[in-house]
Amino acid sequence: MKCKEFRDLISEFLDGEMVISIRDEFLIHLLSCEECKKEFSVYLKENIMLRKFLQDVDPPSGMLLSVINMITKGKINKEE
Amino acid sequence: MDRKLKEKIKKAAKGDLDAFQYICKRYEKKVFTFVYHLLGSHEAAEEVTQDTFLSVYWNLKNLKNIEKFEPWLFKIARNYVYQYSRKDYSKKEDFFEDGNGAKNGDVDMDYTPEEHLIKGEIGDEIKKAINSLDLKYREVFTLAVVEGYSYKEIAEMLGRSIQSVKTDIHRARVKLRKSLEKYLNEGKDEV
Numbered sequence: 001m002k003c004k005e006f007r008d009l010i011s012e013f014l015d016g017e018m019v020i021s022i023r024d025e026f027l028i029h030l031l032s033c034e035e036c037k038k039e040f041s042v043y044l045k046e047n048i049m050l051r052k053f054l055q056d057v058d059p060p061s062g063m064l065l066s067v068i069n070m071i072t073k074g075k076i077n078k079e080e
Numbered sequence: 081m082d083r084k085l086k087e088k089i090k091k092a093a094k095g096d097l098d099a100f101q102y103i104c105k106r107y108e109k110k111v112f113t114f115v116y117h118l119l120g121s122h123e124a125a126e127e128v129t130q131d132t133f134l135s136v137y138w139n140l141k142n143l144k145n146i147e148k149f150e151p152w153l154f155k156i157a158r159n160y161v162y163q164y165s166r167k168d169y170s171k172k173e174d175f176f177e178d179g180n181g182a183k184n185g186d187v188d189m190d191y192t193p194e195e196h197l198i199k200g201e202i203g204d205e206i207k208k209a210i211n212s213l214d215l216k217y218r219e220v221f222t223l224a225v226v227e228g229y230s231y232k233e234i235a236e237m238l239g240r241s242i243q244s245v246k247t248d249i250h251r252a253r254v255k256l257r258k259s260l261e262k263y264l265n266e267g268k269d270e271v
Contacts, residue, residue: 011250015224017231042264046257047225049264053206054226059112060126064104067133068097
């Protein structure tokens, strides 16, 4: 595997989308190429950082109640 | 999809409000999170999430395959996000929160010292970097990294090819890496 191909596949690897047939080749390259190892570590760090930051966000309380109220109002208006 | 959810969807499609509430409770956080990361604002996310669930209620009877409920739900949310961003496009500067972290504080989480550091010092930069991505990159990236959908599921949801989803997620990572370079390169040579 060439460095360019390896780098294009980093995203797939981090998302768990890499097909098994390429994975071995990918890992062999990772272990044998110092430059790509550094590159990989940067994306890995980015991934960890972003996953930490982009966590689930709590919706405001009462958000759903407003939806239910709007539906109920809508139903009443339709019936009228 | 579990049996209970299927039952609730069937009932909600016939107008059962209790069943609909069950569905809303089950998905409100997921949808709100997705929308929030695309629009970068709590107020916008609230409005869009409400519109999404209203649309779900009125249109659920038209959903042909219950198994596809989740991608269908996210497709509706996504359409409202695009509508919302077009509506406010001229005010885009005000539209995104300014990255000073005030809204980040609304997220209720316990932080370790390391996480605190990330949130305080780098959090704003990450937010700016995410908001600087085109919506099409933010969308696929959020679905994959935050919501944990596979490339195949995202492709189905958005009506795109798996290859184009894959390419855009990779491009999003490359762009974010450039924006966050100074933080990411620390210790790079020590590997």
